[in-house]
Amino acid sequence: MKHLATLFDLTPDDVMDILETAERLKEKHFAGNPETPLSNRVATLVFEKPSLRTRLSFEAAMTHLGGSASFFTGQDAGLYGRESLPDIARVISGYSDVIVLRTFSQDLIDEFCTWSSCPVINGLSDLYHPCQALTDLFTIREAFGSLTDEKIVFVGDGNNVSASLAMLTSMLGLPMTLACPPGYELPDDFMARLNEKCPNSQFTQTNDPITAVKDASIIYTDVWASMGQEEEAEKRKKAFADFQVTTELLALAPAHCRFMHDLPAKRGLEVTDKAMDGPQSIVFQQAENRMHLAKGLLTWIVRNAH
Numbered sequence: 001m002k003h004l005a006t007l008f009d010l011t012p013d014d015v016m017d018i019l020e021t022a023e024r025l026k027e028k029h030f031a032g033n034p035e036t037p038l039s040n041r042v043a044t045l046v047f048e049k050p051s052l053r054t055r056l057s058f059e060a061a062m063t064h065l066g067g068s069a070s071f072f073t074g075q076d077a078g079l080y081g082r083e084s085l086p087d088i089a090r091v092i093s094g095y096s097d098v099i100v101l102r103t104f105s106q107d108l109i110d111e112f113c114t115w116s117s118c119p120v121i122n123g124l125s126d127l128y129h130p131c132q133a134l135t136d137l138f139t140i141r142e143a144f145g146s147l148t149d150e151k152i153v154f155v156g157d158g159n160n161v162s163a164s165l166a167m168l169t170s171m172l173g174l175p176m177t178l179a180c181p182p183g184y185e186l187p188d189d190f191m192a193r194l195n196e197k198c199p200n201s202q203f204t205q206t207n208d209p210i211t212a213v214k215d216a217s218i219i220y221t222d223v224w225a226s227m228g229q230e231e232e233a234e235k236r237k238k239a240f241a242d243f244q245v246t247t248e249l250l251a252l253a254p255a256h257c258r259f260m261h262d263l264p265a266k267r268g269l270e271v272t273d274k275a276m277d278g279p280q281s282i283v284f285q286q287a288e289n290r291m292h293l294a295k296g297l298l299t300w301i302v303r304n305a306h
């Protein structure tokens, strides 16, 4: 059974197939000639954390593709002791053609995959956010015409979003740098696995955002405290004070540089209003593309389930 628990479940060819399917479906959507390959298909979403983009993008995607989506909180799905995880996974997958999970623990997603009889998509865990990274490369390809040589400089935390971007850029041989405060780099075990899986990875980490952005085509940021890290928010605000994306930081990059953020943004912390709303920002194109990418991914994963 094909799952998307992490991006390493995909090959580079799979990634290009998903991006091209999403591109075709987006074009047909705006041409008023939509495809409905998931007619009568059911997606079930189980989310332990809040979501605007991920939930709505998958729900809207299923409607556009001719199917439907059902949404459950972790509590309503019975994740906290009502019944066992293997039983929940076997029951939900019996009713569904695809499942989207948003969790704290990556292990929960991995275990769900073991028991599910239909594809499982990771809609964000503490460790990874693969649908976001796929959307981001889709958006970069759209904005720049191709992916070649477009360097992403992620100014922010070594978190689920930067980890997934590091994986995807490394799989495709694209340059990326994470500029973060000391102590907020991606973990050593993650880096070891990244370099083992992608020996030609061009991913680097630095504590100097000023130098890092000099050759950036994309400056990207995300919240300093992710969901589940609320108690660390004040400590992180101090640690990341020199890592805010401002128009001054954007001005250090080449003129063609674009600004991206997966959203939700904490305006005034990781990014200023002027950077977020300025001419280099493509954050709302990026947010809308979550839906177009979800359509490509759902179509691809249901087609390739077995």
Ligand code: CP
Binding pocket: 050, 051, 052, 053, 054, 055, 124, 132, 262, 263, 264
């Ligand atoms: N970017 C993203 O995943 O947004 P949500 O948390 O609103 O789903």
Ligand code: NVA
Binding pocket: 124, 159, 160, 161, 222, 223, 225, 226, 227, 262, 263, 264
């Ligand atoms: N890193 C953020 C991403 C939100 C989409 C979080 O996990 O809260």
